Amino acid sequence: MSGSIWMPPGAGPGTLPAIPRQRIAPSWAEPDPVDQLAARLDDFIAAAVHPDEIAALxxxxxxxxxxxxxxxGVKNSFALAEELYERVERRCPEPEGPAHxxxxxxxxGCLLRGVVFALPGLGYVLGAPFLAGPRDGFGLPAGTIPLLAGALVGWTWNQGLAHRAYSxxxxxxxxxxxxxLLLGAPVGALLGSLVALVAIGTASTGAIVFAAAQSCYLAAATALLVLGRERTLLAALSPMAAGAxxxxxxxxxxxxxxVLLLGSLAAVVILGLLEVAPDRIGPKGRGAVLGLRLPPRGRDQPRWSRSRLTTTAPRLAGSLPYALFGLGSGVLVLYAALGGAPAAVALTLSMGPAEWLLHRFRSNSLAGLRSTSTSKDFxxxxxxxxIECLSAYLATLLVLSLAVSALWPHAQGVGGVGLAGLLLLGxxxxxxxxxxxxxxxxxxAAVCCLAALAQTLALATHAGSPPxxxxxxxxxxxxxxxALVGGLLGRATAHR
Structure with missing residues (x-):
């Protein structure tokens, strides 16, 4: 009957009409273009943490x-990105090969840096005749105060300068x-020399000249070390070390x-200047200044850098805490040196192993981030x-202290209390x-500066024996x- 609804056989008047089944698209229908795009970008979409990453692609x-x-058939790239993000399941594929x-x-390399840190100490052996004289008002050898004052200024300034260059x-x-480095190193050398001159006291002219040379060396050596020229610095110091x-x-x-002292100083300063010379002079021009022929340096050839694509330069104030850390730790090391030369030598030599163990700790912590699944396990x-790295460093410092004391029989040895203090300083x-x-x-920086101030006040008021x-x-x-380190251990962001 025309206009009637078809009813299945046996259906009564109260029976609802049958709902037609959804028609299945024939196999020859065109596939969904969004599905095709999702399949083509599957790996990228699966690893995306937000649809905006897909929109950017x-x-x-x-x-x-x-x-x-x-x-x-969607409004814009963001709507399409959200659609793709919903259709692909999240997964984070492991990178191919070993993790970076x-x-x-x-x-x-770290041991070489430790040796380079220690070699300048032999300069005091060569320069001892030029520092001769009566003891000062504190009972210290002649020239000690201006040398220490210039060294502290140099350590403080150069620590901040190195941080800025590394930034x-x-x-x-x-x-x-x-x-x-080209601008900051001469300023540090000048400041160290002026402070040594102010603290001259009863020191001789030779002590002031030696302190100025020390400041120039610290500035030039900082430039070489920051730019990775440890072997160059070692070569420049070798004649002086052999003479000592x-x-x-x-x-x-x-x-x-x-001759040995001035020769090594001149070599370090000249090499430092050549290393930080402006690009516009070029390798040939830098060598022509001294009549040398220098090979081009491959790492300095590019005329562009990523930082020039950004608008933010490292803040000067960001280097101040590093300078204060250099000041505080420098004062603490100087007090240890006054208690015995072997302790200072052992501390200086241990800085190489300390640097390597620090890198090992950061490397193992990074591996721990990948291998653990909870913050407690990490x-x-x-x-x-x-504990492993710190114990290894203290064992190294102990061995170095005992070895230096045995090889330096005429120097003041490190006693039991002094050895315990040395390990705690480590x-x-x-x-x-x-x-x-x-x-x-x-x-x-705060802890080291407060510790240095407390020890200075205690010694100034004769509150106890130095050890x-x-x-x-x-x-x-x-x-x-x-305690500060323990509080940071469990934070994944601290191990970036």
Missing amino acids: LESDGLSDDQIRERY DPWRTSLL WLSLGDRPAARRS VLTMIRPVPDTWRL WRTAAVTL VVLWTGLLLQSVGAVIGA WVGLTVYGTAAGVQA
């Missing part, structure tokens, strides 16, 4: 909103790092002592790694470097910094 491929509306580890470093290097702008060893075996005329892994220095590497430099004062101060500072 679509726009980078040159898809306009008009093309997206025509091809995929920026903290891997060579043990030999430029981290942005990929090596020319900017070299410019900062020779003076321990047989007497050397003062003229030869002066904290436990990081704590075990910290804890302070290593944990301070660790806090500095994870961005908590303000805490490390016991140092033991108390170092122990307190080590405990506070260990």
Whole structure:
């Protein structure tokens, strides 16, 4: 009957009409273009953490909103990105090959840096005749106060300068790092010389000249070390070091002592200047200044850098905590040196292994982030790694201290209390470097500066013998910094 609804056989008047089944599209129908796009970009979409990442990829491929509306039937790239994000399941594929580890470093390179840190101390052996004179009002050898004052200023300034140069290097702008060293290193040398001159007291002219030379060396050596020229610096110091060893075996005329000291200083300063010379001079021009022929440096060839694509330069104030950390730790090391030369030598030599163990801790912590699934497990892994690395450093410092004391029989040895204070100072220095590497430099600088101030006040007021004062101060500072490190261990963001 025309206009009637078809009813199945046996259906009564009260039976609802049958609902037609949905028609299935024939196999020859065109596939959904959004599905096709999702299949083509499957790996990228699956690893995206937000639809905006997909939208950025679509726009980078040159898809306009008009093309997206025509091809995929959605409003714009953001709507298409959300649709793709919903259709693909989240997954994070593991990268091919071994995971990148920026903290891997060579043990030999770190040991070389430790030797380079210690070699300048032999300059005092060669320069001893030029520092001769009566003891000052504090009972210290002639020239000690201006030398220490200039050294402290140099350590403070150059620590901040090195941080600023490293900040430029981290942005990929090596020319900017070299410019900062070219401008900052002479200022540091001048400041160190002026402070030594102010603290001259009863020191001789030779002591002031030696202090000025020391400031120039610290500035030039900082530039070379920041730019990775440890071997160059070692070569420049080798004649001076050989002469100092020779003076321990047989007497050397003062003229030869002066030639060796000035020769090594001139070599370090000239090499430092060549390293930070402006790009516009070029390798040939830098060599022509001294009549040398220098090979081109491949790492300085690019005329562009990533940092020039940004508008933000490293803040000057950001380097201040690093300078204060250098001041505080420098004062603590100087007090340890006054308690015995072997302790200072052992501390200086231990900085190479300390640097390598610090890199090892950061590397193992990064591996722990990948291998653990809970914050508690990661904290436990990081704590075990910290104990292993710190114990290895203290064992190295102990061996170096005993070895230097045995090889230096006429120097004041390190007693039991002094040895305990030295190990506690090692804890302070290593944990301070660790806090500095994870961005908590303000805490490390505050602890070291307060410890240095407390020890200075205690010694100025004769509150106790230097070994016991140092033991108390170092122990307190080590405990506070260990607590700061423990509080940071479980934070994944601190191990970036």
